[in-house]
Amino acid sequence: MSDVDRTIEAVWKIESTRLIAAIARVTRDIGIAEELAQDAMVAALERWPEEGIPENPAAWLMTAAKRRAIDSLRRGQMLVQKHEEIARELQIQQRKLGEAMDRALDQVIDDDVLRLIFTACHPVLPVEGCVALTLRVIGGLTTAEIARAFLVPEKTMGQRIFRAKKTLSEAHVPFETPRGDDLRGRVKSVLSVVYLIFNEGYTATAGEEWMRAALCDEALRIERMLAQLLPGDSEVHALLALMELNASRAGARRGRNGEAILLPDQDRSLWNDAQIQRGMTSLEQAQRLGGGGQPYALQAAIAACHMLARTAEETDWERIVLLYDALLQINPSPIVALNRAVAVGMAQGPAAGLDAVNALTTPAADSALAGCHLLYSVRGDLLMKMGRFREAREEIQYAMAMTQNFREQELLTKRLKQMEKAAPTT
Amino acid sequence: MRFMMIVIPRGYESAAPDAMPNPEAVAKMQEYNMALQKAGILLALDGLFPPSTGARVSYANGKATVTDGPFAEAKEVIGGYWIVQVHSREEAIEWAKRAPMSNNEIIEVRRIFEMGDFSEDVQKAAEGYEELPHGAGSKA
Numbered sequence: 001m002s003d004v005d006r007t008i009e010a011v012w013k014i015e016s017t018r019l020i021a022a023i024a025r026v027t028r029d030i031g032i033a034e035e036l037a038q039d040a041m042v043a044a045l046e047r048w049p050e051e052g053i054p055e056n057p058a059a060w061l062m063t064a065a066k067r068r069a070i071d072s073l074r075r076g077q078m079l080v081q082k083h084e085e086i087a088r089e090l091q092i093q094q095r096k097l098g099e100a101m102d103r104a105l106d107q108v109i110d111d112d113v114l115r116l117i118f119t120a121c122h123p124v125l126p127v128e129g130c131v132a133l134t135l136r137v138i139g140g141l142t143t144a145e146i147a148r149a150f151l152v153p154e155k156t157m158g159q160r161i162f163r164a165k166k167t168l169s170e171a172h173v174p175f176e177t178p179r180g181d182d183l184r185g186r187v188k189s190v191l192s193v194v195y196l197i198f199n200e201g202y203t204a205t206a207g208e209e210w211m212r213a214a215l216c217d218e219a220l221r222i223e224r225m226l227a228q229l230l231p232g233d234s235e236v237h238a239l240l241a242l243m244e245l246n247a248s249r250a251g252a253r254r255g256r257n258g259e260a261i262l263l264p265d266q267d268r269s270l271w272n273d274a275q276i277q278r279g280m281t282s283l284e285q286a287q288r289l290g291g292g293g294q295p296y297a298l299q300a301a302i303a304a305c306h307m308l309a310r311t312a313e314e315t316d317w318e319r320i321v322l323l324y325d326a327l328l329q330i331n332p333s334p335i336v337a338l339n340r341a342v343a344v345g346m347a348q349g350p351a352a353g354l355d356a357v358n359a360l361t362t363p364a365a366d367s368a369l370a371g372c373h374l375l376y377s378v379r380g381d382l383l384m385k386m387g388r389f390r391e392a393r394e395e396i397q398y399a400m401a402m403t404q405n406f407r408e409q410e411l412l413t414k415r416l417k418q419m420e421k422a423a424p425t426t
Numbered sequence: 427m428r429f430m431m432i433v434i435p436r437g438y439e440s441a442a443p444d445a446m447p448n449p450e451a452v453a454k455m456q457e458y459n460m461a462l463q464k465a466g467i468l469l470a471l472d473g474l475f476p477p478s479t480g481a482r483v484s485y486a487n488g489k490a491t492v493t494d495g496p497f498a499e500a501k502e503v504i505g506g507y508w509i510v511q512v513h514s515r516e517e518a519i520e521w522a523k524r525a526p527m528s529n530n531e532i533i534e535v536r537r538i539f540e541m542g543d544f545s546e547d548v549q550k551a552a553e554g555y556e557e558l559p560h561g562a563g564s565k566a
Contacts, residue, residue, distance in 0.1 A: 003516075010516035014465065057520075110464065217511060224466035251541050270541060274470065 004049045011057045012041055016140040019061055021112035026100045027069070028175045030119055031165030034137055036072075040064035066101040070094050114229045115175050117222075121190040124171045129164035130193045131200075136161055138225075139218045149215050150200065187230070191239050191296070194219050194226070198243050202250075216247050227282070234291020237282045242296050244279030245303035248272040260407040264312040276307045298327045317347035334360065334368045342378055350385035357382065373402035377412060384415070389423040427537060428469065428511050429518035431525075434532040435505040440496055441476035454526040462510060462521065473506035502532065509538065 001009075016037060024033035040061045054060040073094060120133040135141045135149075147157035178186040201215025223240045230236050252270035255261050283304060286297045302323045309315040324340035337360050345353020357379050360369060369375040380395030393416065400412045447455075462468040474480075478496040485491075497503070512518050515537065522533040541549060 006514065006516045007520065010512075010514055010520045013513055013517055014520055113464075221466035221511065224468075225464060228464045228466070256546075278469070 002049065007053055008044055008048055013140040015058045015061060017113060017116065017138050019058065019065065020137050021116040022062065023065055024116060024175050025112050026097065029169055030116060030137060030175065031169050036065040036068050039068045062101065066098060069101060070097055073097060110229055111177060115177050117190055118177055118186055119168065119173060119175055121193045122168060122173050123189050124173055125164050125167055127193065127196065129160060129167065131197055132157060132160045133164045134193055135197065135218065138222055149212055187233060187235065191235060194223050195239060202246060213250065216250065219243060220247060232289065234286045234289035235294055235296055237289065238286035238291055238294055238297035238300055241279045241282035241286060241300035242303060244275050244282060245300055245307055248275035248279060248307065260411050263306060271307065280304060293326065295327060295331050298323050317343055321347050338369060338374060338378060345382050350382040354379065354382045354386065373399040376402065380415065384419055389419050393419060428509055430536050430538055431508045431510065431518065431522050432534040432536065433505045433507060434502045434534060436528060436530045438505045439477060439500045439503045441478060443476060443478045445476050458524065458526050462508065467510045467512055468508065469511055470509040471507065474504060477503045
């Protein structure tokens, strides 16, 4: 790739979102808007290497997109009918379109970008379509980049994006910011898409790829954008806090050979202080806005308990149990309950923790956890701490059989070895 | 990757201790800062008092010597910085090109080391400072 190509790519990363948003204000269709922006980009790739990078690249791209929009309008109309009256009407339409696009560029308003985000995360789309389209139009990522991040062939990802755009178009999804009662639920959809992108980077569900930092960074960037666009929304700040606090541990989560290092064993000097501070600021902002009791804020507060402890031993587990209690009230998920049991084990000792785990697997509470390896690895861990090694070993072997994640298997193997040292089987 | 964009303002090396930026320039700068923020890439920014209020601590023969500002020999001094998270060096440069600077002013664009950029022995030397006051000073 030449220097100019790299610069054009950089300009695209900076300008594409606002460019697509501005065009979509006129076309009301983000599929068409994205294609026009792409065409403008292709024109830039042809012209800029010879002519040099223009003084105002955004304006250049917008002008190029406008020319293409007018061309396609002309082509479409000409096919319909060749008639003098139509030709006059066409001229008027072209002028109107040109003026509308000029206005759109003059003031790419933040609302355009917000509309673009809401549309890309529209509930009419399947969630993987939202993720792909968001990374494409908000993240400025190429189809190839998105495909690589999600370990699917480029062609598959291309089809996914194409289908998403087609679905939006066919469903006549309006290019607008939801209002009133609709707004809350739509913000939630957007946040869940962003959090999914983050988690895809933060914890791969299978295979070798433990951390895909680029996805985490992109999710964080989009969430920071949202915090600017929706400054009064506590949930937006809370999710930003949660992601900043989790991401701040990224440098400590892997050993030299790529093996996973769990939170209590991490070298805390490798945590990113500036990022922790940013997370704390966002969490305070969410709490100030009255959203301290919402799920993302509670999860961020739990993360904060870990991040503020100078050593693993100083962790305020009592407070973490209380936060999990609050979280369970509004979000009674088995995984949250399991995490609470772990916290109880730390706060009140492994026997209390084991009671809490077993309470989750009584027939009455039965049990989305039955198929989850975490249940068995947590129980194994608690039993090991209680010195009940034979039972602990069984649980951990069971957990190992249930996870496909190589890194987690490694961790569990390590646990078995520790026990073998403490209480040899032979 | 993170970059620091270092502002080197013209004439700042000899600015009076109480020199204040003019409101017009500040308004323009604020607009630019907002653009960085809205793009979601701004991690930190700060402006610095003039060097005439600062001091230089220089080292020779194992001894530290303090010189109060202004520093007669300095031709370029730092006025402030942004830290941005971007995808490439080119992107950082493109953002720097958009800053509202005056003639003869400079923005120096420098990549920030991440732990993974260091060689293994340097990483090892940086390990194990468990006792550093993490999160100290935080309000929560």
